[in-house]
Amino acid sequence: MNYKQSLKSALNQADNIDAVLHKTAKYLSGAGIETSFLEAKILLKEATGLKSSEIICESEVRLTSNEVQKLVNLSRRRYSREPIFYILGSREFWSLDFNVDERVLSPRPDSETLIQTVREILLDQNNTMSILDLGVGSGCLLISLLKEYKYSSGLGVDVSFPAIQVARENAHKLGVNNRSLFVVSNWASALNGQFDLIICNPPYISSKKIKNLAPEISKFEPKVALDGGTDGLDCYRSIFPNIRSFLKPQGTAIIELGEGQEEAIRDIAHKSGIRIKGFRADIAGILRVAILCHL
Numbered sequence: 001m002n003y004k005q006s007l008k009s010a011l012n013q014a015d016n017i018d019a020v021l022h023k024t025a026k027y028l029s030g031a032g033i034e035t036s037f038l039e040a041k042i043l044l045k046e047a048t049g050l051k052s053s054e055i056i057c058e059s060e061v062r063l064t065s066n067e068v069q070k071l072v073n074l075s076r077r078r079y080s081r082e083p084i085f086y087i088l089g090s091r092e093f094w095s096l097d098f099n100v101d102e103r104v105l106s107p108r109p110d111s112e113t114l115i116q117t118v119r120e121i122l123l124d125q126n127n128t129m130s131i132l133d134l135g136v137g138s139g140c141l142l143i144s145l146l147k148e149y150k151y152s153s154g155l156g157v158d159v160s161f162p163a164i165q166v167a168r169e170n171a172h173k174l175g176v177n178n179r180s181l182f183v184v185s186n187w188a189s190a191l192n193g194q195f196d197l198i199i200c201n202p203p204y205i206s207s208k209k210i211k212n213l214a215p216e217i218s219k220f221e222p223k224v225a226l227d228g229g230t231d232g233l234d235c236y237r238s239i240f241p242n243i244r245s246f247l248k249p250q251g252t253a254i255i256e257l258g259e260g261q262e263e264a265i266r267d268i269a270h271k272s273g274i275r276i277k278g279f280r281a282d283i284a285g286i287l288r289v290a291i292l293c294h295l
Contacts, residue, residue: 008072016060020044020068024075031079039084040075046088047071081215094144098170103162105225107140111201113288114254115144117280118197121252121291125149127196132246133157134187134200134239137225139167139180141199146176155195157185160224188242196251198243202235204228204258233264240272243292247274253292262287 007027014020021040028036044055047070048063063071077087085091085106090099093107094115100106122129129152133142136156146154154176158164164182171177185191205226210218217226228235236255243253253274257265262279269276275295282288 007075008068011063011068011071012065014062016062017044017048017050017055017058018060020063020071021055024071027075028078031081033078033081039078042084042088043071043074043078047074082220083216086220093140094147096140096144096147096174098138098140098143099166099173100138101166102220103160103222104138104166105221107138110282110284110286110288111141111256113280113282114141114199114201114256115148117254117289117291118145118199119148120280121254122149122197126151128152129196130194131155131197131199132188132191132195134198134242135159135202135225135235136167136182137163137201139170139182141201142167142180143170143174143176145197145199146171146179147174153179154181155191156180156182157188157191158182159184159186160222163222163225187238188246191246194246194248194251196248198247198251198253199255200239200253201256202228202239204232204235204256204261206230206232228258231264232258232261233268236265236268240268240274240292244273244294247292247294249294251293255290255292256288257290259286262290265290 010023011020014023021044024040025037028040048067074087078084083106085100090097091106094112127149131145131152131154133156136142136158142154142156156167161184164184167182171180203226205228207227210226247253266276274292277291277293279287280289
């Protein structure tokens, strides 16, 4: 069966929504998508505007020709292994809805560990902090913190102007545009001043490993936001001297890291004249963030 060519005819022949759902799931499974039924349901909701409960309760309803075509178009994009969050145009992070597309990495739940760590350390949510986000991407980290700390302001920098555009869109969408500024900069090279809090989720995957990642990542997500150089640590070597320069004397920096990188990062920090106060693990028990301060 040629799944790609026959999808539309298969859906047109389906007697009801339930049949459409199962045929779409079968089509997606042909692309090696393990969660094909769940994703078929997501795409069906997107194509029809129906809620999950309506798909169950109105399972005998047939799709219109327009809805079928929408579902076919969405399913073909997912068949190519385009990330489903790019197809939908948004992803939830810290209970907020962020616009995402091929200009930025799709926010990961693991990165919420950074937000949790900040909240653990900085208990006063009425704090008037200045926050610097190095490599802001979609803005998910900075904007989430600005939603938590409503009297704070933030600066997000990224080497990618398209990423900056997405971050600005999200800041406006989520109501923090009056407390945030976004600029194009190679890390902090275009900045001056000092900040109470510096956050960063840098590229930390070694160059040789990128091609072995899932197609959703290796084919679609921006390589500049993934590639950490030969050993995955190049960005930390660039960032840590910036932290020393731009962090206020009593300030804190929270940096995301990859699995198993903690000892190498401790060494880079020491050579850069900053101290690691500790690490925090994500929900899988992997050390995910480092807490840094001045010596």
